[in-house]
Amino acid sequence: LRAERAVLLGYPNFAAYSQELETARNPAAVNKLLGDLAAPAVNNARKEAAEIQKVIDKEGGKYQVAAWDWPMYQDKVRAATFNFDESQLRPYFELNRVLVDGVFFAATKEFGITFKQRKDLPVYNPDVTVYDIFDVDGKPLAIFIFDPYARGNKQGGAWMNEYVSQSHLLGHKPVIGNHLNIPKPAAGEPTLLTYDEVVTTFHEFGHAL
Numbered sequence: 228l229r230a231e232r233a234v235l236l237g238y239p240n241f242a243a244y245s246q247e248l249e250t251a252r253n254p255a256a257v258n259k260l261l262g263d264l265a266a267p268a269v270n271n272a273r274k275e276a277a278e279i280q281k282v283i284d285k286e287g288g289k290y291q292v293a294a295w296d297w298p299m300y301q302d303k304v305r306a307a308t309f310n311f312d313e314s315q316l317r318p319y320f321e322l323n324r325v326l327v328d329g330v331f332f333a334a335t336k337e338f339g340i341t342f343k344q345r346k347d348l349p350v351y352n353p354d355v356t357v358y359d360i361f362d363v364d365g366k367p368l369a370i371f372i373f374d375p376y377a378r379g380n381k382q383g384g385a386w387m388n389e390y391v392s393q394s395h396l397l398g399h400k401p402v403i404g405n406h407l408n409i410p411k412p413a414a415g416e417p418t419l420l421t422y423d424e425v426v427t428t429f430h431e432f433g434h435a436l
Contacts, residue, residue, distance in 0.1 A: 278304045313422060320425050322375060322409065322418035329425070330432045338436070339363035342371070352378070354411070369393075371435060372404035375418070375428075376411040383408055385427050387434035405431040 233244040242254040251257045279292045279300040292300065306312050331342045345357045348370075355374045362368040372390070377383075391402035407427060412418050420428070 275301065275304070278308075282307070316422055317419040320420040320422070322420060325420055325425050325428055326373065330429055333429075334432070334436065340368060341365075345370070367400060369400055370402045372402065374404060374406045375409050377408040381406075381408065385431050387431050403435045405435055407431065 229241040229244075233239070233241040236244060238244040238247075240254075242257075246253050246257060251260065275297075276292050279296065282300055282303050283290065283292055283296070302313060327342075334340055335342075340363065341361045342358045343361070345359055348357050350357060350372075352374065354376050355372060358371045358373070359367060360369040360371050370391075372388075385405075385407045388404040388406060389401065390404060391399060393399060393401035405428075407424070409418060409420065409424055
């Protein structure tokens with residue numbers, strides 16, 4: 228169907244249609260960029276693999292590094308090379324501090340919008356929080372749903388959902404959700420994020436904005 232639509236609109240294929248308004252402008256430019264990146268990326272990956280293999284060998288591992296070994300051993304290489312342990316940052320990245328004093332604070336400073344938590348609305352999971360967002364003039368702008376934790380019945384990754392689309396014509400205010408998959412801590416323990424999870428929280432709120 229996408230291919231048919233592209234042809235109807237005068238494009239040779241869907242890739243050409245979808246790229247016209249993007250930065251690259253056409254599939255040839257995309258392929259050139261990927262081609263230019265491929266060799267340096269492979270070289271860097273081989274260098275990293277060699278460093279990771281040294282750690283595996285040093286620890287007595289009798290196997291070659293594979294893709295699923297990468298995240299754990301990459302952190303070990305960083306610790307050995309730079310004397311840096313990313314876990315040392317986590318006490319500074321408590322979930323609510325990141326969301327309220329980080330993401331919301333930045334949005335208020337940059338755009339003037341403000342946030343107020345709603346506790347009167349029903350939610351599909353007790354870990355979900357809901358916020359009213361107000362425009363610079365104090366008028367209601369949107370409802371924001373924040374769903375941070377991983378669950379057995381939840382797809383992986385992180386994404387933004389648009390539950391109600393904004394319509395100036397019909398006067399509809401948007402309802403937007405950010406969904407993450409942060410491991411939920413034990414009862415009574417704080418939710419301490421990794422640096423990557425902090426970046427993801429900001430990134431997904433960028434989509435919400």
